[in-house]
Amino acid sequence: MLAAVVTSRLATLLFLALVIAVVPVLAPSSFYLRVASLVWIFALAALGLTILMGYAGQVSLGHAGFLGIGAYAVAVGPARLGLDPLLSFFLGAALCGLVAYAVGKPILRLKGYYLAIATLGFGLIVALVLHSEAAVTGGPDGIQVARITLFGWRISGATTWYWVTAGALMIGAALALNIAASPSGRTLRALHDSEVAATGVGVDVAARKLAAFVVSAVYAGVAGGLLALMNGFITPETASFMHSIELVAMVIIGGTGSVLGAVVGSAFLTVLPQALTILQEYEQAVLGLLIMVFMIFLPAGIVSSLKRFVLDRAP
Amino acid sequence: MSKTAVRPSALRAGAFAALVAASFMAAPSSVLAADPIKIGSVVSATGPASFLGDPEQKTLKLYVEALNKKGGLMGRPVELVLYDDGGDANKARTFATRLIEDDKVIAMVGGTTTGTTMAMIPVFEDAKVAFISLAGAIEIVEPVRAFVFKTPHTDxxxxxxxxxxxxxxxxxxxxxxxxxxxxxxxxxxxxxxxxxxxxxxxxxxxxxxxxxxxxxxxxxxxxxxxxxxxxxxxxxxxxxxxxxxxxxxxxxxxxxxxxxxxxxxxxxxxxxxxxxxxxxxxxxxxxADKLAGTDPQKAVVTEYKKSYESATGQPVSTFGGYAYDGIQILVSAIERAKSVEPQKIRDAVEATKNHVGTTGIYNMSAKDHLGLGTExxxxxxxxxxxxxxxxxxxx
Missing domain, CATH: 3.40.50.2300 (Response regulator)
Structure with a gap:
């Protein structure tokens, strides 16, 4: 019974929905809602990486680049091209998919860690362009993002954004869970376990990897767009290399390949720094120590390790 | 990603207990037992802009420490709630929200870079709390925003x-x-x-x-x-x-x-x-050492240089000076307003006249939230x- 619950897609979504519903009740001020909204946004980006890393077994070290493209799309679209913010948001996500396709197509034919290195370069290039093309992007000082209106209703305020980001995360989580259970998801996991075996049974390895890469890029693009719209201001820091590493760390800490893991990882790296401010100068050292402790005792990530613990003991 | 709170809440409880005890022992002179005045700050003490943010952070801490030694502000101790955004505009925005919603500060001195400042401006404008920025760009005060000021001179x-x-x-x-x-x-x-x-x-x-x-x-x-x-x-x-x-x-x-x-x-x-x-x-x-004795800025510049260099052992920088001017303008505004009400503080900051700082002599007005001339x-x-x-x- 317990085993069935732990592995059930519906149970995962219900649990997530429950957490989303409870947070606003417990939050003493809208500051907590903002932190929670950031958790949902970064969880969405981490979910995309989960599909790439957990399902297909490929690492991207430049995913913040897609976050940046999605974010700057909603800033640059309305400001420089006169586009509707909502349209820019979707165009940004589509652009992420297109760029991922163009970048991934040649690289994913290669084996090994080429994707990691190529994505690393990609992320750096995006950050560089955002920094230097000041006429379009506003340069290192960043750029203002137009407030979004939907059917004449201006989306602003911490509570509104909490529900918007939570809704986006729920949709993203549902899609990711369905991808995992679909034939595509199973082929991805097959090539994750053994590329040779997967090729042997007729899986088009390069095409599958590419599909996973494109999907993960769109997730990051949507997350970036939401971040920019919520903050109303965006700087090239969004696309920085450290941000890419942070996203990968979220996936690994939470549990590679687990949807809830992406959320837990995002919460870990978003909430903990806020909680650790009381430690002053020692905050970063303690954060690093906590990450190490978790990785030593829960090597498969928080959620994946707990899941295995339950499954091993289930009758 | 490091954030610093000058007075961590864990210590706060202990400090409060000590203060309560102290007030029982020396009731008449215990001005510090009063509720602290909370001033917020978000600076980039780490990360790529740390060469700007670090001297700012040190300056703010030193100033508030010295202020409290002298008996605080209007008989109340000053508490500096300081966070480090690491140069990340998104984190700066989160900390700005925290200062307003959670710490309930009455004003803010900070915002090391133009990017972090611009990201935080909407938070303070919405909350109607004065924000004195330490960043360079002229866009911060042009067009004038009701609650946003800055101390560094512009290009x-x-x-x-x-x-x-x-x-x-x-x-x-x-x-x-x-x-x-x-x-x-x-x-x-x-x-x-x-x-x-x-x-x-x-x-x-x-x-x-x-x-x-x-x-x-x-x-x-x-x-x-x-x-x-x-x-x-x-x-x-x-x-x-x-x-x-x-x-x-x-x-x-x-x-x-x-x-x-x-x-x-x-x-x-x-x-x-x-x-x-x-x-x-x-x-x-x-x-500082070459200024004529009659120079209006001589005294303030020399004093800041001396106190900063003796406390930190590092040479003084103009960036720390921006923070020094920012907190001084704020403190003097609170003294003139005789109130900790954010709206009154804002009005007093805007009314800053002939304030001699390390950067220059500030004369703010409704049209000029920087107030520095070529002098x-x-x-x-x-x-x-x-x-x-x-x-x-x-x-």
Whole structure:
């Protein structure tokens, strides 16, 4: 019974929905809602990486680049091209998919860690362009993002954004869970376990990897767009290399390949720094120590390790 | 990603217990038992902008410490709630929200970079709490926002200072060579905006990349442009030192003006003998020991330099000076307002008049939330590897 619950897609979504519903009740001020909204946004980006890393077994070290493209799309679209913010948001996500396709197509034919290195370069290039093309992007000082209106209703305020980001995360989580259970998801996991075996049974390895890469890029693009719209201001820091590493760390800490893991990882790296401010100068050292402790005792990530613990003991 | 709270809540409980105990023992003199006045700050003490944020953080902590030793503000202790955004605008915004929603600060001094400042502005505007920024760009206070102020002088003021000096020497036709980095671009644009006010025109307008190693071709072009009477170089980092060296190598005879972007000893070291005779606008803090005894800024600049250097063991920087001016303006505004109500504090900050700071003398108004004039810059000339303040002009 317990085993069935732990592995059930519906149970995962219900649990997530429950957490989303409870947070606003417990939050003493809208500051907590903002932190929670950031958790949902970064969880969405981490979910995309989960599909790439957990399902297909490929690492991207430049995913913040897609976050940046999605974010700057909603800033640059309305400001420089006169586009509707909502349209820019979707165009940004589509652009992420297109760029991922163009970048991934040649690289994913290669084996090994080429994707990691190529994505690393990609992320750096995006950050560089955002920094230097000041006429379009506003340069290192960043750029203002137009407030979004939907059917004449201006989306602003911490509570509104909490529900918007939570809704986006729920949709993203549902899609990711369905991808995992679909034939595509199973082929991805097959090539994750053994590329040779997967090729042997007729899986088009390069095409599958590419599909996973494109999907993960769109997730990051949507997350970036939401971040920019919520903050109303965006700087090239969004696309920085450290941000890419942070996203990968979220996936690994939470549990590679687990949807809830992406959320837990995002919460870990978003909430903990806020909680650790009381430690002053020692905050970063303690954060690093906590990450190490978790990785030593829960090597498969928080959620994946707990899941295995339950499954091993289930009758 | 490191964040610092000067008074962690865990310690706060202990401190409170101690204060309660102290107030029982010495009830009449225990002013510190009163509720603390909370001032917020978000700076980039770590990350790429830490060379700006670190001195700001140290300055703010030192100032509040000293203030509390003197008995605090209106008989109440001051609590500085300080967070480090690591230069990340998104984190800055989160901490700004935390200052308003959770810590309930009555005002804020911070915002190390233009990016973090711009990201935090909506939070303070919405909450109607005064925000004194420590970042450079003019966009922060132009157009004027009701609750946003700033202390660092802008590129525009530096341009005006240079043009004032040029006009004084009756040089009206200049050549300009600017860096294409953020600083050079921004300053060039600001200079071109105000140049008309001084009747000066640009005959040659050249540029160079941030990593260029030789500017001889651009300088040759300017040299061969007939009628150029002076050369102005808005730039930051190594570029201006190379321009200065090339300028000397080419034997260009018209005077060279550098910007406040190279107001540091390293520029003189890099440019060497070529820097002889170069003029540049710089803040008074840079030449604290050379200021005349009658200089209005002498006292404040010397005091800040002394207290900062003795407490940290590090040389004072103009960036820390911005924070010093910011917190002083705020504290004096609270004293004048005799209130900790955010709206009244804002009004008092806006009414700041003749406030002598390390950066300059502030005269704010409803139309000017910076309040610095060209007198905040001193025109210096480099002579024998050192700065010499030019007499006669404002100081």
């Amino acid at each position: 525009k003021t530096a341009c005006q200072k240079i043009f004032e000096d040029l006009k004084g020497r009756k040089l009206t036709k200049i050549g300009m060579i600017s860096g294409t980095d953020g600083f050079g671009k921004s300053m060039r644009a600001q200079c071109l905006k105000v140049i008309g006010d001084y009747g000066i025109s640009v005959l040659a307008d050249e540029s160079y990349g941030p990593s260029d190693a030789d500017m001889t071709p651009q300088l040759n072009k300017i040299k061969n442009t007939a009628g150029v009477q002076a050369l102005v170089n808005p730039g930051f980092g190594q570029g201006p030192a190379i321009v200065t060296r090339n300028y000397a190598q080419l034997g260009i005879s018209v005077p060279l003006y550098q910007s406040h972007g190279v107001a540091s000893k390293s520029f003189i070291d890099l440019a060497g003998a070529a820097a002889e005779g170069v003029r540049l606008p710089a803040p008074a803090l840079l030449i 905040s810059f001193r025109m210096l000339e480099i002579r024998k590897g050192d700065w010499v303040p030019l007499a006669g002009v404002q100081n």
